[in-house]
Amino acid sequence: MNTTKISKEQRRTDALERVLGNQVIIVTGASSGIGAATAKELAHYGAQVVLAARREAELAKQVDEITGAGNHAVAIPTDISDSAQITRLVEQVVERFGRVDVLVNNAGVGWQVPFADESVERIDHMINVNFRGAILATHAVLPGMLERRHGAIISVASVAGHIAISSMYSATKFGLRGFMLSLRRELQGTGVTASVVSPGYIRTSLSSGSRFPMPGPDVVARTIADLVVKPRREVIVPGYYVPLVTLSNSLPGLVDVGLLATGATPSMRKKR
Ligand SMILES: NC(=O)c1ccc[n+]([C@@H]2O[C@H](COP(=O)([O-])OP(=O)(O)OC[C@H]3O[C@@H](n4cnc5c(N)ncnc54)[C@H](OP(=O)(O)O)[C@@H]3O)[C@@H](O)[C@H]2O)c1
Numbered sequence: 126m127n128t129t130k131i132s133k134e135q136r137r138t139d140a141l142e143r144v145l146g147n148q149v150i151i152v153t154g155a156s157s158g159i160g161a162a163t164a165k166e167l168a169h170y171g172a173q174v175v176l177a178a179r180r181e182a183e184l185a186k187q188v189d190e191i192t193g194a195g196n197h198a199v200a201i202p203t204d205i206s207d208s209a210q211i212t213r214l215v216e217q218v219v220e221r222f223g224r225v226d227v228l229v230n231n232a233g234v235g236w237q238v239p240f241a242d243e244s245v246e247r248i249d250h251m252i253n254v255n256f257r258g259a260i261l262a263t264h265a266v267l268p269g270m271l272e273r274r275h276g277a278i279i280s281v282a283s284v285a286g287h288i289a290i291s292s293m294y295s296a297t298k299f300g301l302r303g304f305m306l307s308l309r310r311e312l313q314g315t316g317v318t319a320s321v322v323s324p325g326y327i328r329t330s331l332s333s334g335s336r337f338p339m340p341g342p343d344v345v346a347r348t349i350a351d352l353v354v355k356p357r358r359e360v361i362v363p364g365y366y367v368p369l370v371t372l373s374n375s376l377p378g379l380v381d382v383g384l385l386a387t388g389a390t391p392s393m394r395k396k397r
Pocket of ligand 1: 154183204332
């Protein structure tokens with residue numbers, strides 16, 4: 126049993142080292158949580174990782190940890206809600222490394238506020254980071270990938286992009302999934318792939334308000350690394366969310382009751 130486990134892990138390591146070695150990979154939202162764990166995982170197997178996010182001190186800390194372990198990483202501070210900064214990010218990576226092999230669209234914000242209480246500014250902000258930022262970053266790296274007939278786009282959506290749980294957050298994640306799943310079809314036969322990873326609750330600053338039990342970000346980081354080796358349409362992680370997604374698609378009325386009873390969906394009823 127142990128020998129089987131070891132050899133499975135060894136096979137994974139071999140495949141990751143073979144595919145990731147010297148790949149130039151941009152991870153957005155890499156200053157904390159899932160993005161930081163993903164940057165570490167990819168660099169561990171030999172990738173040259175570019176960490177992009179706004180907080181420079183946090184980015185520097187993540188880069189120090191990666192390079193301190195003998196792996197390769199650089200930080201390029203970037204606000205993904207700003208199209209000029211996205212263009213500059215991709216230009217700088219191409220100038221420095223010659224190409225982008227993989228883009229991980231991970232930057233995201235999330236909060237649970239009854240929709241009627243949202244301001245227009247906050248609505249715009251969530252769309253610009255979670256949805257428009259990922260689309261524009263993809264748009265910026267795609268021509269080079271298509272020219273070289275090689276590349277992978279991986280976007281971090283959410284189980285909340287399958288189960289409508291919070292109006293603005295779910296809108297951006299359903300939208301991101303729609304974009305990626307369509308893009309995947311458009312890209313068939315080009316050598317460029319598009320995959321979605323949809324995490325359930327993961328222990329990061331984004332989920333700090335939630336009382337549900339949850340694993341740490343490494344589980345998503347591993348999934349993302351595996352998607353570079355073996356692109357797939359979509360992976361829901363942890364796997365125990367798959368039956369919930371199926372239930373939500375087949376019996377949405379039952380899920381309405383559960384989500385409101387647990388407080389997972391904000392209700393406007395009490396306040397008005
Ligand atoms: N944690 C969960 O339960 C969960 C579940 C499903 C999906 N997700 C998704 O996973 C992704 C990562 O979130 P996380 O859980 O790891 O939370 P996190 O620790 O708060 O990380 C969010 C990352 O996004 C970056 N970011 C936010 N606004 C940005 C902007 N304008 N420009 C560039 N980067 C920006 C943050 O960096 P700066 O603040 O330094 O810019 C940070 O690095 C998000 O897309 C989130 O929706 C999370």
